[in-house]
Each structure stands twice: as C-alpha cells, then as structure tokens.
Amino acid sequence: MEIIRLNATDHIDMDEIRENATAIGFFDGLHRGHLNVIKTMIKIAEEKQLKKAVMTFDPHPSVVLNPKHQRTTYLTPLEVKLEMLEEMGVDYVFVVNFSSKLAKLEPDEFVRNYIISMNVRELISGFDYTYGKKGQGNTTTLNKYSEFNMTTVGKYALTDEKISTTNIQHKLARGDLEQANIELGRIYTIRGVVVQGEKRGRTIGFPTANIEASYKYFLPKNGVYSVTLEVHSTGGVHKGVGNIGVKPTFHDDIVKPIIEVHLFDFNESIYGENVTIYFYHYLRPEVKYEGIGPLVEQMEIDREQAKKLLEDID
Template structure:
C-alpha cells in the first residue's frame, strides 16, 4: 500500500494517480461499521476495475473543531490503522492533515481538490459523513457532482444503537468490554514495549510484563482483565491476567496509569521486546487492599477466573 500524506494547500500536479474507488472517513477503530464502508469500497473497485483507496485524516477533526471534547487518544493510532488497511488489500491511503485551513474550505473546494483532482471515480462513505466549512457538505451534496459516483453506507446497529467509535470509547471506560469487542469485531488491542517496572510482582509470586504503550491509545478503564498476549517476533499466543491502574495498595497519589500483565506458564526475561495485549473479559475494578496477603489472595482469584474465562478461546 502506498501512503500519501497531504497538507493544505497542497501541490498535486505530478501525482498522476490512477482511477480509484475511495472510502472516506476517520475510521478510528476500524469497527464493524467501518468494515461495511471499506467492504463496499473494495466491491466497487473490483466491479469497476479501479484501485482501492482510503481517504482519512490526522489528527482527529475534534482537535480543530471542538476544543472542549478534543480527541487525542485513539482506538487505532494512525500507524496501526495503516497496517490494518494494507492487510485489507488497500492500494492507496491518502492521509490529509486536518488543520484550520482544511476545516475552512468550502465544500466545493474540498471536493475538487481532494476527490476530483485525485482521479477518484467512486466515493464511499458512511451515511453521516460531512465535509467542508461547518460540515455543510454531506452524502446528498456529494452525489450532485458529475465527475464521480457516490455511495452512502447505512448505519450498522446493535440492539437499535449505532455502532460508533464514540460508543466503543465509552464502553471501554465503563468496563463494558464485551460490548466494545462485539462492535469492533475483534478483541481490543494495545501495542507496546516491555519495560522494567517496580518488580514487586515477582516478589509476591506474580511476575508481570509491564507494557509501555507505543502510541496514544485509549486505554480500558482501570481494573483487572483476562487477556491474551503476543510478542511481535513470535507466533505463540499467551494467556494472562492484566491490571490497568495506579497500584493503590502501594501508592497513594500515583496518577500515571500502568499496564501490567501476569502471563500463565511463562518465565522469561523479555525487556525491550514489542508485544500486543488483547483484552477479552473484564474481571473487577482496581481497588486498594489492606496489605500484601489480601492483595495476593485476590490476584490468585483473578488468575483462576481469567483461566476459566479464556479456557475455550
């Protein structure tokens, strides 16, 4: 997949792009609703002999448009999203810098510069996609241009509620992990590097791998989870129990959240290696215990519960 990064204003005279079908959107999470849009794009491209393309943005538009609710953490950070799109067979990904200048474009200017001038013949977007200054452009206005064909993909809902990145983010913060994973169509994942921690877990019989997230992920809420874990240089998938939190039994005012995974049947030093954690089930909220004995007793219970939850995985 070729990734083309664009800034406004952008010189594009020498791009000489082949005709393509393009799915357009932010696509954070690449959840099941996004997969419908991308699947429609792939079908249109193959039906019409076009290249498969995606138009996305960086950073999230809320950084420019909504300072009170700006989104600076992601379900799928850009590099991860690009890898996933490549795995889906996308030929081109246009990453447009979402700036004040871009947000101020008229709908017509956006269409001519970022769709027509890029030789896009099929545009596929979600039913609620908007573009141009004040979001004045939408699926209906896109269909009025004669230079390309437009397809709007209807919402995908579960129990009457639209699958959305906003809902998934909320579910992760309210321990509704199964709901988030169902909307994603896969277990939520976070990539990171294994770093040295306080090494307290080893002294109480539960050694942990401390994960420093590689990107600005939207982490699940503080608590204990049943997870799987894979080192980047191995195919083996390990099972474990993960604590996301501030370790209140040992710290009164620690603000920085850590991600610590105790793996079953694993006893190796892997500091410095890259790994991915997949979240499967929520077990309990993080809490402060009276001392080491109470803590280790609860960790033992957490481990047994995680073993049970993951046994049929």
C-alpha cells in the same frame, strides 16, 4: 500500498494517481460499521476495475474544532490503522492533515482539492459523513458532482444503537469490554514494549510484564482483565491477567495508568520485546487493599477466573 500524505496547501499531479474508488472517513477503530463502508468500496472497485483507496484524516478533527473535548487517543492509532488497511488489500491511503486551514475550506473547495484531484471515480461514505467549513457539506451535496459517483452506506447496528467509535469508547470506559469487542468485530488490542517496572510482583508470587504503549491508545477502564500477550519476535501467544491502573495499594500519587500483565506458567525475560495485548474479559475494578495479604488473595482469585475464561482461546 501507497500512503499519500496531504495538507491544505498541497498541489497534487492527478496523473500520478490512477482512477480509484475511495472510502472516506476518519475510521478510528475500523469497527464493523467502518468495515461495511470499506467492503462496499472494495466491491465497487473490483466491479469497475479501479484502484482501492481510503481517505482518512490526522489528527482527529476535534483537535481543531472542539478543543474542550479533543480526542487525542485512538482505538486504532494511525500507524495501526494503516497496517490494517494494507492487510485488506487497499492500494492507496490518502492521509489528510486536519488543520485549521483545512477546516476553513468551503465544501466545494474540499471536493475539488481532495476528491476530484485524487482521481476519485467512485466515492463511498457512511450516511452521516460531513465535510467542509462548519460541516456544511454532506452526502446529499456530494451527489451533485458529475466527476464521480457517490455511494452512501446506511447505518450499521446490531441493536437500536448504531455502532460508532464513540459508543465503543464509552463501553470500554465503563468496563463493558465484551460488547465493545462485539461491535469492533475483533478483540481490542494495545501494542507496546515491555519495560522495567518496580519488580514488586515477583516478590509476592505474581511477576508482571510492564507494558509501555507504543502509540496514543484509548485505554479501557482501570481494572483487571483476562488477556493474552503476543511476543512479536517469537510469535508466541501467552495467557494471563492484565491490570490497567495506578496501583493504589502501593501508591497514592500515580496519575497516569500503568499496564501490567501476569502470564501463566511463564518465566522468560522479555524486557525490550514488542508485544500486543489482547483484552478478552473485564474481571473487576481496581481496588486499594489494606496490605499485601488481601491483595495476593484476590490476585489468586483473578488468576483462576482468567484461566477459566480463557480455556477455549488458542
């Protein structure tokens, strides 16, 4: 897969890029709705013998357009999104830098500089895609160009509510993890590195691996989860209980949430290992306990509940 990074001042030699079908959108999460757009692109590309391409943007447009509500964390950070697209068999990914200059482009300028110049012959987007200055361009205006064919993919919904990145984030933020996973079409994951922690867990019978996220992930609600942890170097997958939070029983001054995982029947040292956490079930919110005794009692309950919930997970 070839990754082509573009900014508002780039000049691209069209001869270097073969004719392609391109799915366009931000695609954070690569959820079921996004996959519907990308699968449509793949089908068209194969039927018309075109290269398969995806055009995405970095950073999120809100960083430029809506500074009061910027999105700087992601369900699928760019590096993860690129890996997932490669696994889908995409040939080109056009990563467009979303800058102030890009935001000021008139719709026609955007189309000519970023669609036609990319040798796009088939363009595929979701029904609500907009582009150009103040979002003046839309799927209707894209249909007016003779240089490429436009295909609009309708709303993808499991209920009356469409599947969207924003809705999935809202579900993760309120602890509705299982529904978020359904809408994603997979288990929500966070990649990271095992780092040194306070090592308090081992003194109370619950040793934990502290995970520092490798990218700017959107973190689910603070609380306790049933999880599995994949250790990349071995490929081993281990079941456990995960916690996202600020350890209120021990601290009053931690602001940034910490990710910890207690693994069942596991006593190896994995400091420095690259890992992926898979979040299966939200068990309960984070609570401040009056002492270690009540905390340990609750952690025993959490462990048994997580073991039961993960029984059928390979």
